[in-house]
Amino acid sequence: MTRLSMIAAVVAVLAAVSGGFYLLINDSSDSGMEIIFPTATPAAEVTAYVSGAVRSPGVFTVEEGDRVAGLVEAAGGVTEDADMSAVNLAARVKDEDHWHVPRIGEAPAPQPPGAQSDAIDINSADEELLKRLPGIGEVKARAIISFREANGPFSSADGLLEVNGIGAATLEAIRDLVEAR
16 A cells, blocks of 8 residues: 555544544434524403494403504494594503493593503503602612513502512502502
């Protein structure tokens, strides 16, 4: 054998041995890196009743956090004689709500509690708005915001008891001034 062919043979043997060693070290059952894509968690649903000047009045289920506009759309939209200035389409629908879309000239029906309320929504209020509440200063306002960012929206005012620094006395002082939309 020539020197060049002997070197080529040694390189080939080294490549085969190192390839076999690589396969031996790497467990063939290990498929390597696994990519897991996040799956959407199903949104909670709320059920509400819509009546009046809509195409299909009735009970509809929408996702939690949906607006009245989505509820009206679920009812087929409004009729031509709907008085849209009497309905707050931007309000959030809550479970068991009854929304009435009046006809032009009809006296507006009272909207669900909280729909037109001055209560502070603890799920969307910023620090300055929360500080307007009795017993809620800068530290507690930040704690409320941090808690909802970490844990999701409050389902009711009672959820504030889970926030560090808010006890039963503070909750009772603000209960009628807040809501969880």
